[in-house]
Amino acid sequence: MPMSPKRSREDGGKEGKPHQRQKTKEEVVHPRKRFFRARAHSNPLNVADFDVPTRPEEFDWSEHFPEFLKECHDRQLQQQQSREEGFAQSSRLPSPESPAVRFVDIGCGFGGLLVKLATLYPNTLMLGMEIRDKVTAYVRERIASLRREHPGSYRNASVLRTNAMKYLPNYFKKGQLTKMFFLFPDPHFKTANHRRRIINTHLLTEYAHVLAPGGWLYTISDVPELGEWMKVKLDSHPLFERVSEEELAADPAAGLLVQSSEEGQKVARNGGETYRNVYRRLAAPRHLGATATVEAAV
Amino acid sequence: MGRRRWNKKHPDKALAQQQPRRPEDAADAPVRLLVLQPNSTVVGIAMGGRATFVDYKSGSQIQVAGPKPASSAADVAGTVAAPCGPHTGTLRVLQFSPDGKFLLTGADDKVVKLWMCVSTAPGGAWHCVAAWRTPKKASAGGFTLSGSHALFADKFGDVLVGSVPAVGGEGTAEATASEPAAQVPSTLLGHFCTIVTGLAPSPCGRFLATSDREYKVRISTLPENPLQGSYEIQGYCLGHQDFVSCIAFAVQPDEQPDEGAAGKVRPSVLLSGSGDGTVRVWDYETCTQLSSYVASAPAAAPAAELEAGAAAEEEGE
Numbered sequence: 138m139p140m141s142p143k144r145s146r147e148d149g150g151k152e153g154k155p156h157q158r159q160k161t162k163e164e165v166v167h168p169r170k171r172f173f174r175a176r177a178h179s180n181p182l183n184v185a186d187f188d189v190p191t192r193p194e195e196f197d198w199s200e201h202f203p204e205f206l207k208e209c210h211d212r213q214l215q216q217q218q219s220r221e222e223g224f225a226q227s228s229r230l231p232s233p234e235s236p237a238v239r240f241v242d243i244g245c246g247f248g249g250l251l252v253k254l255a256t257l258y259p260n261t262l263m264l265g266m267e268i269r270d271k272v273t274a275y276v277r278e279r280i281a282s283l284r285r286e287h288p289g290s291y292r293n294a295s296v297l298r299t300n301a302m303k304y305l306p307n308y309f310k311k312g313q314l315t316k317m318f319f320l321f322p323d324p325h326f327k328t329a330n331h332r333r334r335i336i337n338t339h340l341l342t343e344y345a346h347v348l349a350p351g352g353w354l355y356t357i358s359d360v361p362e363l364g365e366w367m368k369v370k371l372d373s374h375p376l377f378e379r380v381s382e383e384e385l386a387a388d389p390a391a392g393l394l395v396q397s398s399e400e401g402q403k404v405a406r407n408g409g410e411t412y413r414n415v416y417r418r419l420a421a422p423r424h425l426g427a428t429a430t431v432e433a434a435v
Numbered sequence: 436m437g438r439r440r441w442n443k444k445h446p447d448k449a450l451a452q453q454q455p456r457r458p459e460d461a462a463d464a465p466v467r468l469l470v471l472q473p474n475s476t477v478v479g480i481a482m483g484g485r486a487t488f489v490d491y492k493s494g495s496q497i498q499v500a501g502p503k504p505a506s507s508a509a510d511v512a513g514t515v516a517a518p519c520g521p522h523t524g525t526l527r528v529l530q531f532s533p534d535g536k537f538l539l540t541g542a543d544d545k546v547v548k549l550w551m552c553v554s555t556a557p558g559g560a561w562h563c564v565a566a567w568r569t570p571k572k573a574s575a576g577g578f579t580l581s582g583s584h585a586l587f588a589d590k591f592g593d594v595l596v597g598s599v600p601a602v603g604g605e606g607t608a609e610a611t612a613s614e615p616a617a618q619v620p621s622t623l624l625g626h627f628c629t630i631v632t633g634l635a636p637s638p639c640g641r642f643l644a645t646s647d648r649e650y651k652v653r654i655s656t657l658p659e660n661p662l663q664g665s666y667e668i669q670g671y672c673l674g675h676q677d678f679v680s681c682i683a684f685a686v687q688p689d690e691q692p693d694e695g696a697a698g699k700v701r702p703s704v705l706l707s708g709s710g711d712g713t714v715r716v717w718d719y720e721t722c723t724q725l726s727s728y729v730a731s732a733p734a735a736a737p738a739a740e741l742e743a744g745a746a747a748e749e750e751g752e
Binding site: 181182192193255302303306307311332333338339340341342343345346374375393422 | 650651
């Protein structure tokens with residue numbers, strides 16, 4: 138297998154020889170994409186055959202982030218104990234609230250962006266949402282094997298199989314997220330199917346509901362018409378404002394948009410051009426010009 | 436190509452997909468509607484494609500001018516003997532405006548009509564003053580608190596808005612001349628690809644509550660001019676385990692709309708009835724559930740849906 142010798146060569150440099158021999162014995166096997174093949178498109182209008190929580194409060198996140206949440210829980214108990222024992226230092230520290238998912242990759246595909254973000258923001262919980270069953274299983278296996286291979290890392294990333302267009306409010310409370318990613322969404326070329334596009338006025342209202350004010354919404358596409366469509370829809374929504382190029386250049390996540398996901402790498406291989414639109418969620422609606430509201434139907 | 440191959444492999448699945456999952460989901464499920472006209476003694480009943488309006492004090496029937504026949508020699512107003520329906524399909528929307536002056540009807544012919552109720556002559560016919568074309572069949576409707584705009588939702592999940600024409604004193608003569616042409620309404624907001632089952636403006640006038648078949652009740656901000664669209668969601672009232680069939684606001688009689696929640700004034704609440712057999716009471720500004728009542732067994736037959744609906748409507752009036 139071409140993968141395992143490479144991994145042990147990387148680790149061999151850091152640890153000593155006995156450790157290296159131990160690593161090759163229990164090699165971490167990463168999932169192969171060919172066993173998780175699925176059709177590229179799935180109809181988002183289909184009736185769900187997976188479970189959806191009734192309310193965000195009822196969803197058990199400890200299945201997805203077991204060690205992370207356990208650590209936070211232990212830290213909370215510790216703080217509580219030390220506060221009871223009357224230590225002065227503990228009163229200075231803010232009580233850590235139970236962490237919540239802050240980043241969401243909608244339509245995460247095979248998880249390329251998610252694994253890059255996990256190491257870039259190790260203290261932030263992030264979730265990938267994917268509607269295809271097999272692809273979700275692949276990402277789950279990939280994250281599990283990465284967690285085994287790099288103990289202590291990738292504990293903040295997980296994947297969920299769900300229809301993000303319908304069920305976002307079931308998973309996230311109002312203003313919970315700080316970043317949302319839409320990488321290379323389905324263009325739905327036919328005019329009759331335009332309402333299924335993941336960026337349209339009605340859905341932007343829902344995304345503004347789960348995004349905290351000041352949160353960013355990242356989109357990228359290689360289809361020029363879709364890039365233009367997303368820009369028009371975002372410009373005509375009063376709760377979103379375009380992020381300037383200088384701020385984008387300074388943002389680490391924005392740099393990942395083009396090349397991190399599998400779809401992005403395919404586009405780069407074929408030498409295609411990408412159209413990036415990143416917008417900020419405003420705290421209060423901005424005043425739109427008269428012309429902008431006319432275009433905002435759907 | 437893909438779909439046919441898939442259906443060949445799974446013939447049972449193809450059959451199951453064509454049939455509706457439950458009786459009430461079928462396209463021709465019977466629809467029964469009942470409304471009271473505010474500031475008046477008229478009751479409106481709609482059954483299938485026909486609507487009847489009866490003054491329950493006098494027992495007389497109000498005529499609603501239907502679509503004119505091709506040979507339009509006969510008078511429009513008041514001469515139609517049998518109650519001919521104002522629409523050609525099953526009626527799904529039947530709502531009076533808060534002041535009782537207008538009636539909104541919507542049906543499976545994909546047209547939503549606004550009728551002016553001439554209150555001076557109790558026996559006079561009502562005629563259509565505005566019409567809107569909806570892309571899909573209308574499923575719910577209502578008015579804003581001031582009665583300035585008509586709101587109606589279609590099976591796509593879009594809530595559309597049309598402005599109610601200003602009522603002049605005696606300017607009704609020209610309106611009876613012809614059926615107004617159907618206009619294209621503006622879009623207010625949308626639930627993604629689910630049928631909107633109920634629509635109600637909040638008593639304070641700042642919010643609009645809409646319910647859908649995906650178990651959700653959504654509270655959105657209702658702007659002063661609804662034609663501009665609503666872009667901000669106040670919250671979701673989540674808790675139902677099945678489709679939400681109807682919603683209504685219960686207004687506390689001694690509450691002033693501009694007073695805050697100060698003092699011992701009990702705030703207005705939102706009620707919702709669902710296919711899971713419960714009627715739930717919500718505080719709509721914080722979207723928290725205050726209480727829940729079991730009204731009937733969970734939906735297995737259309738009768739259960741109507742029980743929950745009737746209970747919620749009674750409490751809401």
